[in-house]
Amino acid sequence: MSSFPAVLKSEWTKIRTVASTLWTLAAALLVTVGISAALCALVNSTFQDMPAEERATFDPTLTSFAGMTLGQLAMIVFGVLVVGSEYSSGMIRTSLAAVPRRGSFLIGKLLVATGLALVVGLVTSFLSFFLGQAILGDRSIAIDAPNVLRAVIGAGLYMAMIALFSMGVAAMLRSSMLSLGILMPFFFLVSNILGVVEATRKVAQYFPDQAGSKIMQVVPGAMGSEPPPYGPWGGFGIMALWTLAAVLGGYLVLRKRDA
Helix, strand or coil, rough: CHHHHHHHHHHHHHHHHHHHHHHHHHHHHHHHHHHHHHHHHHHHHHHCCCCCHHHCCHHHHCCCCHHHHHHHHHHHHHHHHHHHHHHHHHHHHHHHHCCCHHHHHHHHHHHHHHHHHHHHHHHHHHHHHHHHHHHHHCCCCCCCCCCHHHHHHHHHHHHHHHHHHHHHHCCCCCCCCHHHHHHHHHHHHHHHHHHCCCCCCHHHHCCCCHHHHHHHHCCHHHHHCCCCCCCCEEEEHHHHEEEEHHHHHHHHHHHHCCC
């Protein structure tokens, strides 16, 4: 199996025949849409009780993606499983015997998995947006309003980038358990905690999730938050650099170490 299309076909077969990877993608969609809808309903019912500053900077688009914090964890699991299962099952030896060119093997895997994550991410972002705006009612915003479509598409791109970053980390660590043990606490706890502490906020805003999530904002400084020193695409660019570093690190480990 030396041709690159054959590598892509092989990686697609691996992903679609492993139930756990497909279930994690389904979980990413359902958790994000479900929690976002519930929080939109909560915000809509308690809007008048919110502080004046939060009401003045209310971002209905960003509110539609309120479930992304938990939904992205499922996307992290997907990215880790795509790569880590090769090592935990011992399939990595067979895969590299079939595709001796390790760069082609890794690129093929990342392309297929990231493409699938992007499709699921876009479906998730559009469903979250339209359902959230329906729930917000008079406080909703149209998708053709300035910067809204960018934010909705950006939310899908963000989910795909989270998956790709996780694949790069898993390729470096060569272990699903170790990768999840680092990524899950970092994205769910460490990044969020450091992001709200005054002493560490200026550093945390350059973390991949903190920077990348700005692509989902339409209102600068939404909900009374402190605006970062970069714009939506600048933040996404920072996240892309983190992801590129993780993928390059994964490639170097794959190239230099035995299976």
